[in-house]
Amino acid sequence: MNISIIGGGAVGLFFASQWSKDHCVTLWTRTDMQAEMIQRDGLYIFENxxxxxxxxxxxxxxxQPLQADLIVVAVKQxxxxxxxxxxxxxxxxxIMFIQNGMGHLDLLDKLPHHHIYTASVEHGLVKINGGTIQVNGRNKTNIGAFRGGTEEIIDHLQTDSFRFEWRENIHxxxxxxxxxxAIINPLTAMxxxxxxxxxxNEHYRSIAKDxxxxxxxxFSYKSxxxxxESxxxxxxxxxxxxxxxxxxxKEGRLTEIDAIVGVLVKEAEKKGCHVPLFRMIYNMIKGKENMPPLMSN
Ligand SMILES: NC(=O)C1=CN([C@@H]2O[C@H](COP(=O)(O)OP(=O)(O)OC[C@H]3O[C@@H](n4cnc5c(N)ncnc54)[C@H](OP(=O)(O)O)[C@@H]3O)[C@@H](O)[C@H]2O)C=CC1
Ligand SMILES: CC(C)(CO)C(=O)C(=O)O
Incomplete structure (x- = not known):
């Protein structure tokens, strides 16, 4: 398959590296500098x-215009x-979207394409620099159809070490x-x-439980x-x-708190649920956004 990946971050670089042996992969970056570096030096993956x-x-x-059998969107929300x-x-x-949270679903509705997938990535990945990533936990990617699309896509994407699981209910x-x-990301960031x-850590675990x-x-779909447990x-x-x-x-950037905890707090308001801890967490992370890197922790 011809696969285009937009975004040379932790997930984009990892997915590109995993498919490069079996598919024709193009990674679309934001800057010329990163594209040239990857073309010249290759993509380095550190794992175990x-x-x-x-x-x-x-x-x-x-x-140039994007043209591919599959486009994977791996930019932040x-x-x-x-x-x-x-x-x-x-x-x-x-087109496949891998963003955490649910803040991006409205945008997907606007696209004209017949097959749109959403995915949830369970790998632990960190970008070291524009051409290097560290894999800190290889798990799986869950994928389901937002519009059109079938389970057969997994046969094309999956390898023995790069696993996908089909989900009927993307919600x-x-x-x-x-x-x-909503729990791991803001707690680890704070x-x-x-x-x-x-x-x-028993103290952090008790906050996670609350x-x-x-x-x-x-979201009462699970107790x-x-x-x-999950x-x-x-x-x-x-x-x-x-x-x-x-x-x-750490890098003084925006975070995805609005797409994750922001969405949760709005849903709580609609349903009349009390979420004081999530409200506090939301404001704590918002207060850290765009702070100079040294002041952020
Ligand atoms: N990292 C992880 O372990 C996991 C991440 N996710 C989710 O995956 C998504 C991507 O995360 P992650 O890879 O960590 O994020 P990164 O910040 O590492 O990567 C995002 C990349 O998108 C690039 N980008 C931004 N704007 C554009 C643009 N207009 N055109 C092309 N590229 C662009 C950025 O380029 P530049 O650096 O030049 O700004 C950056 O390389 C997020 O929604 C995250 O929640 C999900 C599970 C695990
Ligand atoms: C799976 C997890 C928690 C890995 O760190 C993640 O999704 C993220 O960092 O955004």
């Missing part, structure tokens, strides 16, 4: 003490608007992932700890206990990872 290098095609987005023009005009059968899939991200600490109670009062399991599977929100806060 091993180093692997893959060579792929990389171009700056906008230098808050950068989605910047790529909507390219996406709307893209000649492609299928449930996204709520499950949102629980993990406490400046790796994901595993939220499960290991948050699971609030989460399950808003408080089931939500807690959050703990993601903490354990990505124990050595720094969450994407911790990384954003």
């Amino acid at each position: 003490g091993n180093e692997n290098v893959q060579y792929i095609q990389s171009k700056k987005i906008g230098c 808050y950068n989605m608007k910047d790529v909507m023009g390219e996406l709307t005009n893209a000649k492609s059968h299928s 449930h899939m996204m709520i499950e992932k949102m629980a993990a991200n 406490l400046n700890v790796k994901n595993g600490q939220i499960a290991q 948050l699971c109670r609030e989460f399950a009062s808003v 408080e206990e089931e939500t807690f 959050v703990l399991s993601i903490c354990k599977n990505t124990a050595y990872n720094e969450s994407s929100m911790l990384k954003d806060v």
Whole structure:
């Protein structure tokens, strides 16, 4: 397949590296500098003490129209608007979105393409520099159809070491992932700890449990206990990872708090649920956004 990936971050670089042996992959970056670096030096993947290098095609987005069998959108939720023009005009059968949270679903409705997939990524990944990533927990990617699309896509995308799982109900899939991200991401970002600490440290674990109670009062598809189990399991599977929100806060960038906790707080308001802890967490992370890197922790 011809696969175009938009966004050379942790997820975009990882997906590009995993598909590069079996598919013709092009990685579309925001800057010329990153595209040139990847074309020239390749893509470095560090995992379990091993180093692997893959060579792929990389171009700056906008230098030519997008045309591919599958386009994977791997930019942050808050950068989605910047790529909507390219996406709307893209000649492609299928588009896949991998963003955490649910803040981007309205934008997907506006696209004309027949097959649109959403996915929830359970790998723990960190970008070291424009051409290097560290894999801190290899798990799976859940995928389902937002519009059109069938389970057969998995046969094309999956390899023995890069697993996908089909989900009939994308709403449930996204709520499950949102629980993990609404709890793990802001806690790790505020406490400046790796994901595993939220499960290991009894004090942090008790905050996570209280948050699971609030989460399950808003999205009751899973009980408080089931939500807690699933959050703990993601903490354990990505124990050595720094969450994407911790990384954003450390680097003084915007975070995805609006798409994750912001959406949850609005849903709570609609349903008349009390979520004082999530409200506090929302404001704490908002207060850290765009702070100079040294002041952020
Ligand atoms: N990291 C992880 O472990 C996980 C992340 N996710 C989700 O995956 C998504 C991506 O996260 P992650 O890879 O960590 O994020 P990163 O910040 O590492 O990567 C995002 C990339 O998008 C690029 N980008 C921004 N705007 C544009 C644009 N207009 N055109 C092309 N590229 C652009 C950025 O480029 P530049 O750097 O030049 O600004 C950056 O390389 C997020 O929604 C996150 O929630 C889900 C599960 C796990
Ligand atoms: C799975 C997890 C929690 C991995 O860190 C993630 O989704 C993120 O960091 O955004």
